[in-house]
Amino acid sequence: MTAAQVLATARAQVGTSEDAHGGGTKFQRWYASSPRATETAARDGGDTASYVDAPWCSMFVSWVGEQTGARTQVGWDAYTVAHAKWFEANHRFGTAAKPGAVVFFSWSGSKDLDAINHVGFVVKDNGDGTISTIEGNTGNGKVEQRTRPASQVVGYGYPHYAA
Numbered sequence: 001m002t003a004a005q006v007l008a009t010a011r012a013q014v015g016t017s018e019d020a021h022g023g024g025t026k027f028q029r030w031y032a033s034s035p036r037a038t039e040t041a042a043r044d045g046g047d048t049a050s051y052v053d054a055p056w057c058s059m060f061v062s063w064v065g066e067q068t069g070a071r072t073q074v075g076w077d078a079y080t081v082a083h084a085k086w087f088e089a090n091h092r093f094g095t096a097a098k099p100g101a102v103v104f105f106s107w108s109g110s111k112d113l114d115a116i117n118h119v120g121f122v123v124k125d126n127g128d129g130t131i132s133t134i135e136g137n138t139g140n141g142k143v144e145q146r147t148r149p150a151s152q153v154v155g156y157g158y159p160h161y162a163a
Contacts, residue, residue: 001070003100003161010064010121010134011145018141023053027136030066031059036076044079051078057119058083060136060143061102064121065159073159074102080116087157088113095155097125102157103133109151116154120146 018025031037032051041048051059058080065074077083084104087093097103101122106115120135123145130147138144 001068001073001162003098003159006064006068006070006074006100006159006161007121007123007134009068010060010143013060013064013136013143014134014145016136016143018056018137021053022141023056025056025060025136027059027063028052028054028056030063031056031076031078034076036062037078040078040082043082054078055137057135057137061119061121070159070161073161075157080104080119081114083119084113084116084154084157092158092160093155094158095153097122097131097150097153097156098158099124100159100161102159103131103148104154104157105148105152106154107152111154113154122156125150 032048037048037051059078062076065071075086103120103122104116105118107117120133123132125131129150133146136143
């Protein structure tokens with residue numbers, strides 16, 4: 001799987017929206033029914049049904065990984081902090097924006113992994129202190145392409161894509 005293929009799958013989801021309750025996306029339904037949901041519900045408390053209306057940015061990233069066959073590279077989790085720590089534990093976390101990297105944000109500007117609020121995919125480094133991204137569960141409750149300030153980035157997870 002290449003970064004371009006992963007980004008094409010993510011881009012094809014732009015416009016997908018949650019329901020009026022903040023849930024109901026195919027990403028949340030997929031995650032809630034996955035074996036990983038059972039593991040993460042046991043780790044974090046709660047039950048798998050709660051994922052259907054939970055914040056879903058990390059579920060979106062995980063779903064894209066599953067759909068493209070890159071799950072072992074992209075990781076899968078519903079919790080952004082745990083998702084970032086998985087990259088860190090696998091020595092695949094850093095500070096350079098690269099196309100297809102998984103980007104982790106802290107709205108406060110903190111560089112602490114425990115302060116992560118949001119996750120998406122890097123499309124490109126714009127070279128002007130911003131990055132272009134594709135993200136699920138944006139402020140509009142959709143999958144959207146965004147331009148974000150690099151100052152809000154905690155770091156990047158690097159999948160091992162094919163060249």
